[in-house]
Amino acid sequence: MPYTPQLRELVKQVEASRAERIKKGPFRRMTMDERDEVLKNFHPDFIEASMRPLSVGVNKGDRVPHEFADLIEARSRIEGLGFDLENFAYDVDVLVVGGGGAGASAALIAQEQGADVLIVTKLRFGDANTVMAQGGIQAADKEGDSPAKHYLDVMGGGRFENVPELVSALTLDAPLALKWLEDLGAMFDKFPDGTMKSIHGGGTSRKRMHSARDYSGAEIMRTLRDEVRNRAIRVIEFCAAVELLLDEEGKVGGAVLYNMETGEYEIVRAKSVILAVGGSGRLEYQGFPTTNHYGATADGLVMGYRAGAELAFMHTMQYHPTGAAYPPQIIGLLITEKVRGLGAEPVNIDGEQFVYHLETRDVAAAAIIREIKERRKGIAVPGGMIGVWLDSPMIDLLYGAGTVARELPAMVRQFARFGVDIINEPMLVYPALHYQNGGLLIDENGLTNVQNLYAVGEVAGGIHGGNRLMGNSLLDIVVFGRRAGAHAGAAAKEIKVKKLSLNYLQAFQRELEAVGADTGGRVSPILLPRYTHRMTSA
Amino acid sequence: MESDLKMVNIYVMGKKYLVPDSLTIMHAMEYAGYQLVRGCGCRAGFCGACATVFRIHGDYDLKVGLACQTKVEPEMYLTQIPFFPAQKSEYKLGELKPTAAQIAQFYPEIYRCIGCNACTKICPQDLKVMQYIAYAQRGQIDRCADESFDCVMCGLCASRCPAQIVHFNVGILARRLYSRHLLPPAGHLQSRVAEIESGKFAVEMTELVNASKETLRKLYASREIED
Numbered sequence: 001m002p003y004t005p006q007l008r009e010l011v012k013q014v015e016a017s018r019a020e021r022i023k024k025g026p027f028r029r030m031t032m033d034e035r036d037e038v039l040k041n042f043h044p045d046f047i048e049a050s051m052r053p054l055s056v057g058v059n060k061g062d063r064v065p066h067e068f069a070d071l072i073e074a075r076s077r078i079e080g081l082g083f084d085l086e087n088f089a090y091d092v093d094v095l096v097v098g099g100g101g102a103g104a105s106a107a108l109i110a111q112e113q114g115a116d117v118l119i120v121t122k123l124r125f126g127d128a129n130t131v132m133a134q135g136g137i138q139a140a141d142k143e144g145d146s147p148a149k150h151y152l153d154v155m156g157g158g159r160f161e162n163v164p165e166l167v168s169a170l171t172l173d174a175p176l177a178l179k180w181l182e183d184l185g186a187m188f189d190k191f192p193d194g195t196m197k198s199i200h201g202g203g204t205s206r207k208r209m210h211s212a213r214d215y216s217g218a219e220i221m222r223t224l225r226d227e228v229r230n231r232a233i234r235v236i237e238f239c240a241a242v243e244l245l246l247d248e249e250g251k252v253g254g255a256v257l258y259n260m261e262t263g264e265y266e267i268v269r270a271k272s273v274i275l276a277v278g279g280s281g282r283l284e285y286q287g288f289p290t291t292n293h294y295g296a297t298a299d300g301l302v303m304g305y306r307a308g309a310e311l312a313f314m315h316t317m318q319y320h321p322t323g324a325a326y327p328p329q330i331i332g333l334l335i336t337e338k339v340r341g342l343g344a345e346p347v348n349i350d351g352e353q354f355v356y357h358l359e360t361r362d363v364a365a366a367a368i369i370r371e372i373k374e375r376r377k378g379i380a381v382p383g384g385m386i387g388v389w390l391d392s393p394m395i396d397l398l399y400g401a402g403t404v405a406r407e408l409p410a411m412v413r414q415f416a417r418f419g420v421d422i423i424n425e426p427m428l429v430y431p432a433l434h435y436q437n438g439g440l441l442i443d444e445n446g447l448t449n450v451q452n453l454y455a456v457g458e459v460a461g462g463i464h465g466g467n468r469l470m471g472n473s474l475l476d477i478v479v480f481g482r483r484a485g486a487h488a489g490a491a492a493k494e495i496k497v498k499k500l501s502l503n504y505l506q507a508f509q510r511e512l513e514a515v516g517a518d519t520g521g522r523v524s525p526i527l528l529p530r531y532t533h534r535m536t537s538a
Numbered sequence: 539m540e541s542d543l544k545m546v547n548i549y550v551m552g553k554k555y556l557v558p559d560s561l562t563i564m565h566a567m568e569y570a571g572y573q574l575v576r577g578c579g580c581r582a583g584f585c586g587a588c589a590t591v592f593r594i595h596g597d598y599d600l601k602v603g604l605a606c607q608t609k610v611e612p613e614m615y616l617t618q619i620p621f622f623p624a625q626k627s628e629y630k631l632g633e634l635k636p637t638a639a640q641i642a643q644f645y646p647e648i649y650r651c652i653g654c655n656a657c658t659k660i661c662p663q664d665l666k667v668m669q670y671i672a673y674a675q676r677g678q679i680d681r682c683a684d685e686s687f688d689c690v691m692c693g694l695c696a697s698r699c700p701a702q703i704v705h706f707n708v709g710i711l712a713r714r715l716y717s718r719h720l721l722p723p724a725g726h727l728q729s730r731v732a733e734i735e736s737g738k739f740a741v742e743m744t745e746l747v748n749a750s751k752e753t754l755r756k757l758y759a760s761r762e763i764e765d
């Protein structure tokens with residue numbers, strides 16, 4: 001939908017101040033105190049009323065978003081169904097749950113160890129957050145850079161709360177992971193002599209962001225998926241895991257699977273289970289639109305937590321400052337950081353810039369929310385959203401005509417499809433829920449505190465502390481996917497699964513009853529969001 | 539807002555629904571009451587899960603689009619193709635040669651291309667699909683890799699091909715051949731891997747892992763940033 005006449009009028013204010021803004025040069029950066037203040041008052045993580053303490057389980061008392069607590073304080077999908085747990089449809093060494101980048105990496109390496117591997121995934125293999133990553137993947141592989149420098153950047157980004165051993169594994173393995181991908185034939189951006197092209201990302205001290213045009217995650221996913229198929233690893237699509245199985249010794253021993261199409265349940269016995277189910281953006285915490293794929297519904301956190309695995313950093317989410325607020329067809333669509341990187345400034349309804357265009361994600365998001373909520377300088381758009389301008393036409397003025405078209409082809413295409421010309425018209429943006437910083441706490445091998453249960457990728461927590469830097473997530477899925485695959489694959493020979501049971505689940509439900517938790521008719525994991533009869537939002 | 543919505547009729551697998559004209563096909567199906575299971579992945583034009591075929595009433599022309607990226611039109615008849623039964627060859631990438639003969643060994647049907655260009659016309663990503671197949675035929679692996687790069691593997695090209703070529707699988711083979719066998723490996727990456735494996739960074743890393751938060755903060759604040 002092109003801009004309405006009212007919005008066109010407002011665009012004139014942005015155009016009117018443009019020359020002046022360019023002449024004045026960059027807006028002032030916030031001081032440390034100003035940053036703290038805007039975060040504390042406006043960042044969604046700091047809104048007390050948006051969270052509550054978990055009433056049961058390992059992390060009882062920890063504050064988490066209501067939307068997530070609702071899934072923990074809910075009934076299991078399989079309650080009362082009565083399965084014959086000895087009647088398994090599959091009996092494997094390693095069960096990988098989730099067909100994104102983390103799951104594919106884990107499966108490949110586990111199979112190399114000689115393990116019999118099964119991947120089950122809720123949508124198609126590769127329909128995942130991994131394919132959506134545009135920006136890139138970090139690794140300290142150039143002269144002048146080092147794993148130690150990378151380590152410091154990760155810790156600083158994570159507010160020094162990260163688990164040190166995990167960051168060490170992440171940064172030391174990063175070049176190994178990249179080399180592995182290169183050998184698998186992933187088409188990274190390179191100079192003719194083979195040198196990788198690399199640039200800065202938010203919070204990096206060295207240019208170590210590697211990319212594959214603006215399809216970085218897609219290229220990694222396509223390559224890994226092709227390799228999984230080459231090695232004939234079994235993959236079952238449209239098959240979700242809905243609950244884990246523990247054996248009588250408390251070790252994980254398999255899972256209950258759910259056929260998304262027929263609605264049938266099946267049992268899989270496995271010597272170990274690798275949860276690689278990704279994030280939870282589709283819970284749309286505090287009503288934020290999300291950049292995440294359709295299946296990002298926190299299933300892994302729910303299953304793992306019920307089985308006794310510990311959570312970490314569930315109180316922090318990453319909100320990307322620039323999700324699309326218009327046109328309505330693409331609300332929540334990620335507008336890559338590169339748009340700001342190239343010089344596009346955030347501007348309010350009066351055409352005034354209100355924040356330096358390169359502030360970190362958390363600060364930029366909070367500043368946009370302040371501009372709208374407190375200063376009331378947002379722009380109301382048809383459909384009920386309020387946004388601010390991101391002045392993309394500045395880019396061509398700064399760097400010459402043709403820059404936007406050349407540097408941001410995917411963005412130009414995405415907006416043009418719905419009638420907005422970002423080369424000549426500013427974009428309307430609002431923060432979008434982007435990434436789950438925390439998750440199931442793991443060790444260097446990706447193991448949770450439940451024996452033989454691994455968690456890798458976005459479902460895992462601890463690596464990124466309170467805030468992940470761009471480019472370290474594509475990295476962690478490969479690094480910890482490979483580590484978990486290697487560990488689980490090697491361990492399989494020694495593991496004996498005893499009698500399987502769901503007693504732990506009953507105990508968990510009893511605990512809920514004991515504390516009088518109101519499960520309000522809710523059932524989890526939810527598997528898919530319900531969007532029927534909804535009008536907008538990507 | 540609701541009241542000034544312009545509504546249009548669409549037909550999902552032949553059944554009629556009245557939906558706001560501003561919606562994408564995906565939103566319109568949800569608006570109509572479908573809980574999507576197949577045919578929906580990233581919802582943002584990256585995964586290729588939502589390939590959709592449609593025709594406007596009265597027009598013989600069969601059109602296509604990604605459901606998440608295409609707006610509904612009045613009198614649109616549509617159905618999704620969320621799965622396409624395509625053949626994929628299995629190979630060991632390291633043992634292959636980046637030649638036309640190699641591609642032909644796995645996908646001999648590329649030489650049956652009759653030049654109808656249906657693949658290019660149907661591609662929702664506007665790729666020159668027939669062109670990249672021509673590059674593959676001629677052994678121009680680098681150009682095939684480049685031209686096919688934005689492919690989301692939705693399968694629409696293969697669904698239209700009279701020669702039964704599975705273009706997207708040829709594309710990924712070309713990209714992997716190119717990256718593994720034609721692009722030189724990154725020298726700096728190789729040396730860094732060797733350094734890590736020799737334990738060069740072990741001591742420094744152990745120190746950092748054991749450092750106090752205070753020390754880390756100081757190191758972080760004083761680190762120099764590359765221009």
Ligand SMILES: Cc1cc2nc3c(=O)[nH]c(=O)nc-3n(C[C@H](O)[C@H](O)[C@H](O)COP(=O)(O)OP(=O)(O)OC[C@H]3O[C@@H](n4cnc5c(N)ncnc54)[C@H](O)[C@@H]3O)c2cc1C
Pocket residue numbers: 097098099100101102103120121122123124125126127128129130131132133134135136137138216217239240241242276277278279291292293295296297299300334434435456457458459470471472473474475477525527
């Ligand atoms: C728009 C966008 C842009 C991004 N850009 C970058 C970037 O530039 N750099 C970067 O480093 N990171 C980026 N990220 C983050 C990064 O892409 C993800 O965090 C990462 O790819 C997650 O990988 P994963 O394998 O853990 O999960 P996913 O890739 O999400 O895969 C999880 C899979 O598990 C499946 N699944 C879910 N539940 C179940 C279940 N119950 N049973 C079976 N299967 C299930 C899902 O369907 C999915 O296929 C971006 C993320 C988004 C959304």
Ligand code: FES
Pocket residue numbers: 577578579580581582583584585586587588604605606607690
């Ligand atoms: S849902 Fe992924 S391309 Fe449309």
